Amino acid sequence: MKQVFTRPASLAETPMHYCPGCTHGVAHRLVAEVLDELGLRGRTIGVASVGCSVFAYNYFNLDFQQAAHGRAPAVATGIKRVLPDRVVFTYQGDGDLAAIGTAEIVHAANRGENITVIFINNAVYGMTGGQMAPTTLPGMRTTTTPYGRDVRVTGYPIHVAEMLATLKGVAYISRVALCGVAHITKAKRAIRKAFQAQLDGKGFSLVEILSTCPVTWGLQPIDAVRWLEANMLPVFPLGEFVTDGQKERA
Amino acid sequence: MATALTDRVLMKGNEAIAEAAIRAGVQAYFGYPITPQSEISEYMAAHLPEHGGAFLQAESEVAAINMVYGAAGAGARVMTSTSSPGISLMQEGLSYIVGSELPCVIINVMRGGPGLGNIAPSQADYFQATKSAGHGDGRNLVLAPSTIQEAADLTLLAFDLADRYRNPAMVLTDGITGQMMEPVAFREGPSLPREVPAWATTGAGDGPVRLINSIYLEPEALEAHNQRLQEKYRRMQVEVRSEAYLMDDAVVAVAAYGLTARIARTAVDRARAKGIRAGLLRPITVYPFPTQACADAAGQVAGILTVEMSAGQMVEDVRLAVEGRTPVRFYGRLGGVVPTPPEVLAQIERLLSEVKAR
Ligand SMILES: Cc1ncc(C[n+]2csc(CCOP(=O)(O)OP(=O)(O)O)c2C)c(N)n1
Ligand code: SF4
Numbered sequence: 001m002k003q004v005f006t007r008p009a010s011l012a013e014t015p016m017h018y019c020p021g022c023t024h025g026v027a028h029r030l031v032a033e034v035l036d037e038l039g040l041r042g043r044t045i046g047v048a049s050v051g052c053s054v055f056a057y058n059y060f061n062l063d064f065q066q067a068a069h070g071r072a073p074a075v076a077t078g079i080k081r082v083l084p085d086r087v088v089f090t091y092q093g094d095g096d097l098a099a100i101g102t103a104e105i106v107h108a109a110n111r112g113e114n115i116t117v118i119f120i121n122n123a124v125y126g127m128t129g130g131q132m133a134p135t136t137l138p139g140m141r142t143t144t145t146p147y148g149r150d151v152r153v154t155g156y157p158i159h160v161a162e163m164l165a166t167l168k169g170v171a172y173i174s175r176v177a178l179c180g181v182a183h184i185t186k187a188k189r190a191i192r193k194a195f196q197a198q199l200d201g202k203g204f205s206l207v208e209i210l211s212t213c214p215v216t217w218g219l220q221p222i223d224a225v226r227w228l229e230a231n232m233l234p235v236f237p238l239g240e241f242v243t244d245g246q247k248e249r250a
Numbered sequence: 251m252a253t254a255l256t257d258r259v260l261m262k263g264n265e266a267i268a269e270a271a272i273r274a275g276v277q278a279y280f281g282y283p284i285t286p287q288s289e290i291s292e293y294m295a296a297h298l299p300e301h302g303g304a305f306l307q308a309e310s311e312v313a314a315i316n317m318v319y320g321a322a323g324a325g326a327r328v329m330t331s332t333s334s335p336g337i338s339l340m341q342e343g344l345s346y347i348v349g350s351e352l353p354c355v356i357i358n359v360m361r362g363g364p365g366l367g368n369i370a371p372s373q374a375d376y377f378q379a380t381k382s383a384g385h386g387d388g389r390n391l392v393l394a395p396s397t398i399q400e401a402a403d404l405t406l407l408a409f410d411l412a413d414r415y416r417n418p419a420m421v422l423t424d425g426i427t428g429q430m431m432e433p434v435a436f437r438e439g440p441s442l443p444r445e446v447p448a449w450a451t452t453g454a455g456d457g458p459v460r461l462i463n464s465i466y467l468e469p470e471a472l473e474a475h476n477q478r479l480q481e482k483y484r485r486m487q488v489e490v491r492s493e494a495y496l497m498d499d500a501v502v503a504v505a506a507y508g509l510t511a512r513i514a515r516t517a518v519d520r521a522r523a524k525g526i527r528a529g530l531l532r533p534i535t536v537y538p539f540p541t542q543a544c545a546d547a548a549g550q551v552a553g554i555l556t557v558e559m560s561a562g563q564m565v566e567d568v569r570l571a572v573e574g575r576t577p578v579r580f581y582g583r584l585g586g587v588v589p590t591p592p593e594v595l596a597q598i599e600r601l602l603s604e605v606k607a608r
Binding site for chain 1: 277346350461463465
């Protein structure tokens with residue numbers, strides 16, 4: 001019998017705790033499939049951040065370190081500098097990476113730190129109950145913007161991919177979305193390119209993944225995917241921002 | 251470990267610490283510039299790469315301590331150095347490091363505070379160093395050198411203790427000890443033997459996966475983890491070190507560590523010259539604190555004078571050790587002012603006349 005669907009070796013057998021319709025699980029699976037396909041499971045170290053994905057280390061069948069809120073790129077730097085021939089990646093939410101961890105992500109990118117960052121942008125703080133994130137859309141209601149995000153008071157959504165793409169240390173940056181099979185296939189391709197850039201020693205790579213948080217958005221899983229398409233795609237354009245970084249920019 | 255010493259060379263305290271760390275086999279250094287310890291970073295930048303180690307100037311002390319966490323978790327012998335404001339920024343990372351039980355060495359070349367304070371020598375970070383490693387119930391091992399030779403020796407020891415207890419070890423010193431020059435000899439021979447620990451995340455290969463982590467969601471599980479840590483801190487008490495100078499027949503003792511102990515020693519000598527039987531009790535480890543040595547002194551002397559470059563921090567540990575059996579007085583200078591031997595001598599005489607009057 002031909003097996004057409006199985007658990008990637010890079011994923012553990014632990015059932016995930018994510019809410020129904022949450023795309024964290026999809027992103028985990030894509031990363032695991034890429035690591036399997038590139039044959040990297042045994043020499044990869046993941047860094048989990050603080051957010052709903054704090055227990056990512058339970059779901060990946062890989063060596064893992066759990067980092068303080070926002071500090072995953074610094075932790076990954078420490079690992080990579082002493083184990084330069086291993087593959088190191090962080091998995092961070094938008095509160096973790098784009099608010100409390102801005103210094104660490106900017107400087108890891110600017111150093112051309114040879115690590116890969118999986119950046120989950122779901123426009124909210126999921127774990128703490130749906131507060132405003134730096135990526136929250138203008139007018140969007142969250143528990144700390146009960147009347148909608150007022151850009152005059154709290155500013156605009158941060159465009160992490162575009163911002164980091166200005167730095168010379170970056171080898172690969174793209175933004176993808178987990179809405180529908182076509183987009184998910186593209187997301188996997190982007191993740192693969194990001195890890196490939198690290199394997200080729202080209203420098204910093206990041207994939208920003210537009211994701212759903214149905215629970216704090218107050219939507220059913222299928223409506224959450226539609227909401228992402230209708231509201232996040234216009235604000236956060238998809239595409240590749242840097243593909244062959246250090247070579248063309250040096 | 252070979253114990254032969256090299257020839258003595260004249261070196262700044264900060265440089266001696268860096269050289270000792272390289273000889274201890276440090277594999278990575280992460281730090282952010284701050285006076286009065288920047289020579290440690292600069293020495294590492296110049297010399298660590300030629301020994302095959304990694305040097306990186308971090309974007310902040312917050313990043314530096316988290317780089318230390320990552321490298322320690324990956325099994326490397328690793329260190330950072332900073333001064334007081336930087337230590338404040340490292341508290342979060344230290345808490346994660348003790349919670350995850352990672353060995354590493356932290357050098358704190360203390361300066362005057364609070365706030366930006368100044369760059370003059372101080373001992374005002376004693377509480378922060380000895381009472382807790384960031385939030386939670388964690389502890390640092392804390393070593394307090396009072397000469398450049400001892401700064402080098404204790405740096406070596408710090409790596410050893412960090413590995414033995416899977417715990418951060420801090421060398422707590424000050425701006426003058428970091429900046430002044432003295433002759434120093436280094437321990438020669440191979441670096442301390444060290445294999446990559448089995449718990450380190452080096453990529454799992456075909457074996458079981460490893461995890462560096464400090465989360466225990468269930469209170470009972472976190473309590474059990476804490477009990478284990480507390481048990482470890484109890485075991486660490488055997489590492490206590492202190493020096494007794496002229497204590498055998500002393501009727502009055504001065505308790506002081508680090509730079510202040512050097513000044514106190516001069517004051518004790520001058521007291522002796524005047525016929526006062528004074529002695530010096532010098533903690534070399536301030537966590538674990540030499541409680542027993544203080545308690546023993548309490549049974550012998552008429553009073554203990556604690557001298558610090560702070561508003562009175564170590565004196566609390568002295569009082570706890572003495573448990574009221576003998577009067578404990580305090581003399582401190584603040585904000586980077588260094589007490590002088592005549593000041594300390596005057597305090598010794600004052601303490602003696604006070605206890606005689608009672
Ligand atoms: C220093 C610190 N501050 C605040 C928190 C509380 N906290 C936990 S998760 C989180 C936000 C996470 O949001 P995000 O990164 O967007 O991830 P998500 O939960 O949405 O996946 C916050 C603020 C913390 N753990 N540590
Ligand atoms: S709160 Fe949101 S991000 Fe967190 S698990 Fe639930 S759906 Fe996913």
